[in-house]
Amino acid sequence: MYSAPDRVTLPRNSDGVFTEIAGTYDLINKILSFGQEQNWRRRAIAKLPPGRLLDLGSGTGAALPVLGEFEVVGLDPEAAMLSISPIRQKVVGYGERLPFPDGSFDAVFSAYVFRNLTSVDETLAEIGRVLRPGGKAAIVDLGRPRNQWLARIHRLGSALVLPTIGTLVGSRDSYSYLHRSLDKLAPPEELYADGPLAVESVWRMGVFGFVYGAILVNE
Ligand SMILES: C[S@@+](CC[C@H](N)C(=O)[O-])C[C@H]1O[C@@H](n2cnc3c(N)ncnc32)[C@H](O)[C@@H]1O
Secondary structure, eight states: OOOOOOGGGSOOTTTTHHHHHTTTHHHHHHHHTTTOHHHHHHHHHTTSOSSEEEEETOTTTTTGGGOTTOEEEEEESOHHHHHTOOOSEEEEOBTTBOOSOTTOEEEEEEESOGGGOSOHHHHHHHHHHHEEEEEEEEEEEEOOOSSHHHHHHHHHHHHHHHHHHHHHTTOHHHHHHHHHHTTSSOOHHHHTTTSSSEEEEEEEESGGGOEEEEEEEOO
């Protein structure tokens, strides 16, 4: 029988950030993405097989309106985010230690979560474990443009814009964290290449391609 760990054994890079910004998260996300963040989710979700879906790091449940016919289970470590989520089946937990049996999902969806994880490797292994054979995961996240010069311009922009927005909404440290998190992981084309799941496709979206989508398959 699988049991979830307690908070003490799994400290997180983003500890406290999402509790602090839970109330303003959805609005700020819409502004920062020029209203595109739901389209970016929708494009990835359209590539998933139907059935039971785990929304990993579901937060406020912002993806629910575009999850259509899926039977959705939302998982997030932040009770503050889950408490305002309209998803009916909600579980407090971590991507690194999923409290679900093997092969219990047809699909996993995770948007804007991966750069906040404590361990991408452990989370990918867990996604592979809970997906049925042939099941697919769709990951959407923010990073930097592939082109070095565009990445520099983008870095400068986020260094100015995110802390300023943070100051305006009274959460400067949390939004500064979001700026730093954009440089944390390797580009998706490398990040998922040698993992436990096969890469079906990776695509870029948003200004200069700083947003990516990836479909991974449990072969
Ligand atoms: C930027 S929010 C995205 C929320 C939602 N997926 C969306 O599309 O709006 C990131 C979420 O990841 C969650 N998170 C952070 N560390 C996590 C972990 N180790 N496992 C699962 N979720 C995590 C945070 O609590 C937060 O709700």
